Amino acid sequence: MTSTKAIPLSSRPVDVAIVLSLADVVKEYPGPPPVRAVDGISLDVEAGELVAVVGPSGSGKSTLLHIMGALDLPTSGDVVVDGNAVASMSDRELSALRAHTLGFVFQEFFLIDGVSATENVAQGLLYRGIGPDERSKRARSALERVGLGGRLGHLPSQLSGGERQRVAIARALVGDPAIMFADEPTGNLDSVTSGEIIELFLALNAEGSTIVVITHDHELASRFPRQVRLRDGRLEMS
């Protein structure tokens, strides 16, 4: 899907289609004592990649994810998301960037109770100003992509944990984001269901989606084509 909205091949060589670029990114929380959660990280993610950012808790994974996802700004260093230099952008511009080019999946799913799976997924298009009919249509097809074509009208309370996470994934990719972030997407799931979610990520990636998964689980990360190890805010290996 990402391939359909990627930059035309003629203007850029395929192997340099970088959708996310971090250069010497530092995030420091004011103290005392000041804490450097992210300490000089440089990282490029190309279109079509599936990257696992893996590290123990406290290694700065979440902070890094927030910076990559334009939810937070770095103390220093450059972040370029889909050609946009994040540092100089206003709240409105950052919000627009998230609405149009980024997708997020959270550990706790964060679906709206009392609203059908389709409507939950349609929320992913809410801040693009798209009409309700078009939203529902695209939400249904996104749910089919994650294998929930038979659960369109179900409420979150009628779905299993794995199904809920699939709904959340559908919500993240309904807008065809240039890059999708998943923060511990299997953290609340049993091992079998976790495996299924991993398979889904692999399948989506095979269809062209660019995905960055954050996890503390090395075994899970090892199933992804590229792994980035994080410790104490620094990269160990890329």
Place this chain on the structure above:
Amino acid sequence: MKSKLRFADTLGLAWLGLRARSGRTALTSLGIAIGIAAVVAVIGISASGRADLLAALDRLGTNLLRVSAGQGILGGPAELPEDAPAMTARVGPVEAVSAVARLDATVRRTELIPEVETGGLSVVAVEPDLFDVLGGEMAAGTFLDAGSSRLPATVLGSVAAERLGVSTLAYQQMVTIDGQEFVVVGIADGLQLHPDLERSALVGFDVATAEIGEAPLSAMYVRVDPTSIDDVVEVIPTTVNPESPDRVEITRPSDALAAREAADAALTQLLIALGSVALIVGGVAIANIMVMSVLERRMEIGVRRSLGATRGHIRRQFLTEAILLAAIGGLVGVGLGAGITWGFAAARGLPVTVPIEALFGAVGVALLIGTLAGLYPASRAAAIPPSQAVRGTR
């Protein structure tokens, strides 16, 4: 590339937020509903009362004067000079005059009732044109005319009729006046400005002087050109009693209604003030609940920010929710208030009048309260940085 949230979707979000917490929504909007209902009901009831009053004033007119003989310096019976009606009728702006005489007689249901039990009722001699001058109505029967004035016939005031137990004229009813049987030919109504007449049996002058005795004039009712009332009031005492004009008393029965309206208006204002206090309390309750809601819904705010909501969108969502909450309360309150007004007016036999401005005003006030109550919680919600919101840290 822009982040935008359609207006309809903003409303949808607010509705979703309220629906998800329906019990809390109902309780929170109840405060506003009670306040609005109180204000609307007070305005409606007072408007209905005023409409009734104005209708009465319209019918009875404000240009009626009652001229009576004041007590003499030495006490003694108060009477107007015999030529007072004729003299008064000669004054330019006077349109009509009708004199009455309070008789020294009692009215009883039958001879068998002891004479001392008068029931506070009196007997008054009247002219046939009195009813036209006063603008009264008949509950039953007819008023005295030139013919029945000469006969032992009487018209009872509404209070007198009730006390004498005469509620219908479907069959012939008799009462005993000064020991003689009188036929009741009519029951008068609409004399609420003239409590003395309501408590009287009215008879013709002719029969009064023939059968009962002397009928010295005790009062006159004077209908005046409405533009010259003050002038007439000034000249009447000397016209009626040139020798001692200070023994002439002039009252304007409609003043009693005007005074009642002034008292009603003061009470209405007090009640509206009380209702407004309820509204303010309702607004504070909304603000309170919304602040709590923002704390609870940090994660939702985080998810929405990650989906592309701007600070403005978050602010709008929570503000709209607060306004909607107040609007629900406002609409329920308007319905409740209008219902109370209707019930009250129907029970009292008043015309149902709920001023349309009061209804729109009430909803407008509710919206304003919702806006004020929502501003602070909404800006708090919008101020949460997205990275903190998705973490759920407090």
